[in-house]
Amino acid sequence: MLRVAHELVEAMVAHARADHPEEACGLLVGPEGSGEALRHVPMTNAARSTTFYEFDSEEWKQVYDEMWANDEEVVVAYHSHTATEAYPSRSDAGIAASLGLPGAHYVLVSTRESEQAEVRSFTIAGDAADAEITEEPIEVLGAPDAVQTYRFAHTPEQTVYDCR
Template sequence: MLVLTQSQIDAIVAHARQEHPLEACGLIVGPAGSDIPSAVIPMRNIAESEVYFRFDSKQQLQVWRQMEEEGSEPIVLYHSHSGSRAYPSREDLAFSLTPHTHHVIVSTSPDSYLEVRSFRYLEGRPVEENIKIIQ
């Protein structure tokens, strides 16, 4: 189960809506080894695509250096789907960081209601997990 605060959910959804119809992407980092997400970091989708995302490599390097200095790690990798439901695509599965990373997908598709779902990618397959939202 992934535990997020309402403000973290709100930040992810706001970022997804701001970037729509392009896919938004980002991270929620936390103390290494804790599985406790603490800081939302919106990333630039260098692909500027409606169907896939790629982190800006310069920004990614800066964020990874900052995490190393702070002793933090990516807990959640999030992105949006602007034209489909919140379910991992083949491209999403290829972007897995580690089996421990939570992958949150937000659907901003006008054909569906706002959908926020979380998955772990195990052996190349998405396994959905519950999201518990706390204050």
């Protein structure tokens, strides 16, 4: 289960919309060990592609140094799909394996529909050739009205709204 503030969901979707039709990528980070995302870090898609993403290695290093200095960790690594569903591709699983972020949530945002963004979360374990991709529910914290235009999963009952 990914629990995430609605502001951060909206930030990821806004970034994905802004970079459409290229794929957007970025991170949500939070205090080390908390599992709680507090900060949105939009990143550059070094591939500048409509079908692929890769983090810019220099930028990745800078962000990592900053997280290290702040005792933060990656809670979510996200990217967008601009013409296909919000489900990790084989290369996405390879990237997840190479990032080596145990416990991270991989969020996919699909901007293929202009009216409604699709937001789904996964855990990805194992190596690139034999990745185990598991979808997990998303619990959006706060302001359920604001997120009604997003479709979170194929099975609506998996999405829990917590109205605080």
